[in-house]
Amino acid sequence: MLITVSRQTGSLGQEITDLLGQNMNLPVINRDVAMRNVFPEVASQHEIHMLAESPSFFLTTASDGLTFAQHLENRLRTRVAAESLIIFGLGAQIIFANHPGALHVKIIASPEVRIGRIMQSQGLEKKDAERFLELSDRKHKRYISALYGKDWSDPLLYHITLNTDYLNINEAAALIQFMAENQQVPTPEADTAVEAQKLKPVVFKHQSEEEFAKILDMHGMEWEYEPRTFPIKWDAEGNVIQAFSPDFYLPRFDTYIELTTMDQRYVAQKKKKVQLLRKLYPGTNINIVFKKDFNTLIKRFGLLKGAQPNE
């Protein structure tokens, strides 16, 4: 089990993590632990000082050719492989983003609440507490941005975000514990199912699509069949009332292809849909295969004569 906790200063993240560690009987790795246990082996006194001061110094190379960030990451990976633990900060939500057993938690609070807490805990005036938070937030952001090129505040980096405006330390720790102990961890079976889905033979709706797929195969082009549906019309309440799924997508050429080999009465409708899609999704490349072009291709490559038109 691995729990990573990222927190805003003044969000009670440290207190929640300490309590969580006690309640779950898990060791907590935080910045102090890392500075004490990882860097003395590979960094000089001056370098340790610099690591404490400057996020970008983590990208400096140690004498063995690895950066200090790599040393930290390697040590964390070794620990995580060996035991269940909680990592507080250190970019662990990114290092272990794809770790199957990880729970990534972010703890936040509103600026007003955080300022109030800092004023109380540090004995600061309001303006000094504001400045304290500003510097602290900037440092957190810079560490993640400099080392991993990610935005620390991106909610997609976390499984759960807790707002301690509305939760006390006990409630927050209990919530995280509950989630960690009841987490739906992706199983190898689930992964296999996803792979199997990918390998499932494509069932085409129309023969002409199957023939066109053969033409793409002939040209060595990777394709996907109806991989995406674009909503193109909504009602007054915002419900989608019309959508459009182009027949093929060519990932290498970022191009959608729509076959219009059907009854020519419907061609105008389809053209309109394509125009609408281009307008609503600017930058989307979509091209139409008209009946004449399709027949030319079929003839050129000696494919099935008289492939039935699609709808």
Added chain:
Amino acid sequence: MNKPGVGKTIFTQEQIQERIKEVAADINRDYEGQDVIIVSVLKGSIYFVADLTRYLTIPLRIDFLSTKASPEVIKKTGVIQFVKDLDFNLQGQHVLLVEDVVGTGLTLGLVCQHLEATQPASLKICTLLDNPNERLVTINIDYRCFTMPDLYLVGYGLDHEEKYRNLPYIAEYHRG
């Protein structure tokens, strides 16, 4: 010379040469100070690549590719095959692909993927005729001489059943 089926001239010899000179000037400017490998796709582009390269002043080498897409081959293999592959190693080289016609972009896509697999430093595309109305595969064309009318054309490398490639101009062809 009796030329059954050949209709009105679409691009005269003079128009073709003038336009190629202009495109060559653009290429000379863009590739200044660089060595280039020109890759020409047989057979339609033979006259075009011959004239174009004679207007180019940059250091260059010429290589050829040829594909076979007859129904017989397709039936047998399921894929279009390269029957003449590159002689040069393109890795790290600036490559200019010269085509006669870009229509659907399917063949061009095949060739581009083949060239990209060799890891060139850059790959640009130059075509004699471009028919964007036919385009199915979105590929950026860096240099084009003419936009192609919606006609069946022969001459200056373009053929009908292997005939009329040697016409010095491009003309409409009436089939059947």
